[in-house]
Amino acid sequence: TVISSLDDGVLKLTLNRPDKLNAFNEDMHLALRRQIERAHDDSSVRTILLTGAGRAFCAGQDLGDRDPRKSDEKPDLGHTLDTFYNPTLRLIRDLEKPVVCAVNGVAAGAGANIAFACDIVFAARSARFIQAFSRIGLIPDAGGSWSLTRILGEPRAKALALLAEPLMAEQAEDWGLIWKAVEDDALLETATAVADRLALGPTIGLGLxxxxxxxxxxxxxxxxxxxxxxCQRAAGFTNDYAEGVTAFLEKRPAVFKGE
Ligand code: LHQ
Known part of the structure; x- marks a missing residue:
């Protein structure tokens, strides 16, 4: 459910349930979390690049996974958040390495808000973000009610959340919700180039x-x-700082090792 590859320090993670628009089931939750944990532990991972397979980035929770009509008991969605979404959100925020997100198509519900938790977000011009929660009687989770309000302020956060209207990538860029909207066919190339560059950076300094x-x-x-x-004290103790200054004085590009 998540395709992973590690190339030159970039751990590329592709959400991979394309016929469900990469909606989250338990398997995909656990697979994504395992990969981000690996990025925490493995010093050869210096940047994450997160994207989706097919025409969507992620449609949020798989609404067919546990059909509430088929159970007598009301589902405990708080438990779902504690068990699946919130650990992943915290891992992304706590990871002291850059997380680049390439939103290749629609990002709905928790799918949108996971993108907003990443550090540098590119989106294909045709991509749209939908706070789909109010359509099904829920609240914006996966950090959405926090990040939307912080980034956009109350008027726009409330309108997006209460109306659940799609927000196009370019508007998201204009509002500062994402870093850049790029042409569809240039998305992966652009995001990969940035991830590659970050993976050659002074990882400890970037994390701090x-x-x-x-x-x-x-x-x-x-x-x-x-x-x-x-943090500056810690950065000053890194080999990458010594290398950065030496390279500057020697008028050559720095070779950072992430240590
Ligand atoms: C899907 C889904 C989907 C299953 C498309 N599930 N199949 C946290 C705590 C616990 C529980 C609840 O949730 C949460 C967090 C959340 O994320 S809540 C919000 C959940 N997400 C949504 O409400 C979005 C639902 N999807 C949509 O509104 C549309 O599919 C969007 C706007 C994303 C895309 O629309 P279209 O481009 O028109 O595609 P489509 O609707 O035709 O979808 C294509 C297929 O994907 C279709 O299956 P089918 O077998 O008919 O081809 C959909 O049923 C399936 N799919 N999203 N979340």
Missing amino acids: TKRLIQAAGTQDLDTHLDMERD
Whole structure:
């Protein structure tokens, strides 16, 4: 359900249930989580590139997986979030390596919000994002009610969530929800080039940068300046910093090893 390949430090993960528009069943949840855990543990992984097979990125939860009509008991969706979505969301945010997302087609429900949790998001011009939850009586999960509000502010977050209207890739770029909308046939090439570049970067410094930017929204400047000090201290101890400065002084490109 998830195709993985590791090339030159880029762990490419392709959600692969194309006839269900890559909707999540338990198998795909666990496969994706295993791969992100691997990225945490394996120093040869220096960047993740996440995309979808076929015409969609991801249609969110597989709504046919457990049909609520077929059970007498009401489903506990809080348990589903605790067991499947939230661990993955936390893993993506906590991974101190860049996660690039190439949204190749429609991203609906949790599928959209997983994309918004990634660090650098490209989308095909024809892709659309849908907060489909309100169509079926649910709330925006997978961090959506948090990230949409933080990125867009209440008026746009509320309209997207309450109306569940599709948001086209270009509009998502204009609103700052994603990094760039690109021509459909250039999507994978563009996202791969960026992932390749990041995988050759000073991984520890990039990871600390990600940590700082994520923390900035929730702490005051005083606390944050202390955190910058600590992170810069750690960055200054890396071999990549020594290499970066040496390469600059020698007027040659730096060769970072991610250590
Ligand atoms: C699907 C799905 C799908 C199954 C397309 N499931 N088959 C968390 C906690 C626990 C439970 C609940 O959920 C959550 C988080 C969530 O993500 S809730 C939101 C779940 N997602 C949705 O509500 C989106 C449902 N899908 C759609 O609205 C449309 O399929 C979109 C707008 C994504 C695409 O529309 P179209 O391009 O017109 O394609 P389609 O609707 O014809 O879909 C193609 C096939 O994929 C079709 O199957 P079929 O056998 O008829 O060819 C769909 O049934 C299947 N599919 N999404 N989520």
